[in-house]
Amino acid sequence: MEYRYLGNSGLKVSVLSLGSWITFEQATEIVQVALEAGINHFDVAESHSGGQGEIDLGLALRNQKGLRRSDFVVSTKVFWGGKGPNDRGLSRKHVFEGTVACLQRLQLDYVDVLYAQRPDPDTPMEEVVRAFNWCIDKGMSLYWGTSEWPAYMISEAMNIAKRLGLIAPITESPQYNMLNRERLEKEYAPMHDLYKLGICAWSPLASGLLTGKYNSGTVPSYSRLSIQNHPVISRLRQSFFSEEGQRKLEKIKKIGVCILVWQG
Structure with missing residues (x-):
């Protein structure tokens, strides 16, 4: 370290x-x-x-x-x-x-x-x-x-x-x-x-967005966004799947493609 x-x-x-x-x-x-x-x-x-x-x-x-x-x-x-x-x-x-x-x-x-x-x-x-x-x-x-x-x-x-x-x-x-x-x-x-x-x-990691686990548009059961009855998590979940959130996900998908190409 x-x-x-x-x-x-x-x-x-x-x-x-x-x-x-x-x-x-x-x-x-x-x-x-x-x-x-x-x-x-x-x-x-x-x-x-x-x-x-x-x-x-x-x-x-x-x-x-x-x-x-x-x-x-x-x-x-x-x-x-x-x-x-x-x-x-x-x-x-x-x-x-x-x-x-x-x-x-x-x-x-x-x-x-x-x-x-x-x-x-x-x-x-x-x-x-x-x-x-x-x-x-x-x-x-x-x-x-x-x-x-x-x-x-x-x-x-x-x-x-x-x-x-x-x-x-x-x-x-x-x-x-x-x-x-x-x-x-x-x-x-x-x-x-x-x-x-x-x-x-x-x-x-932008609250997990940059991991790519939300790229499919769904919330994995193991993720932070799956937590219910938590006001901050609820607002975060709504923001992720808003119009602005979708634009961020599209950027992340492109970043992922660039990384794969560079590694390849």
């Missing part, structure tokens, strides 16, 4: 990580296989299955015999924590309370990277930067990052952190795959040299 420094930091993470957007069975066994393959980075969020994703990951890590805290890197995200008026967003109140709840579900003393899962236009950027630094100062997290933030907001956070002598975000977590390339390759490109911003991409 190859390990790389995460952004402008001394933290080393495996080039592949294990996420848990939805809960998964045999979590202990899956985490064990990941560790044996050299994966040391595990990613989750307070919004994943209403917090159950963090509970499952925490249990799976504790079930690993001889595993030391220095052997793995855990990142989690705060933004969507519930339905109450202060249970979402990036106010100092929710960043603090959301992080405490994340640690309780994970049963960890701290996480390695704490993400602002989405930008919050309603909270002043200085409050956001100070909130994540406060969590770092209290030992709840070691670093912080952003996810799906526009480049200008990341720059604003960087500049505020510099002005106040605070810790800046070390990484951004965008969606990046063959169907979603513009933001990372164009919008974020100048920031890599300017800030040495790290990237932890999510959905590299």
Whole structure:
């Protein structure tokens, strides 16, 4: 397994990580296989299955015999924590309370990277930067990052952190795959040299589309899209088989043909 420094930091993470957007069975066994393959980075969020994703990951890590805290890197995200008026967003109140709840579900003393899962236009950027630094100062997290933030907001956070002598975000977590390339390759490109911003991409297979298993227009029983009574999965399934989704499938079929020709 190859390990790389995460952004402008001394933290080393495996080039592949294990996420848990939805809960998964045999979590202990899956985490064990990941560790044996050299994966040391595990990613989750307070919004994943209403917090159950963090509970499952925490249990799976504790079930690993001889595993030391220095052997793995855990990142989690705060933004969507519930339905109450202060249970979402990036106010100092929710960043603090959301992080405490994340640690309780994970049963960890701290996480390695704490993400602002989405930008919050309603909270002043200085409050956001100070909130994540406060969590770092209290030992709840070691670093912080952003996810799906526009480049200008990341720059604003960087500049505020510099002005106040605070810790800046070390990484951004965008969606990046063959169907979603513009933001990372164009919008974020100048920031890599300017800030040495790290990237932890999510959905590299476009939620399974790029595997080709949906090319026939049906949903295999073993696939994620076969899950019923899950609001996010239902929306994803509808989008895949919408007019736009069908255009994506046609692109994927052409990509598959190109790969076969190249291999041949």
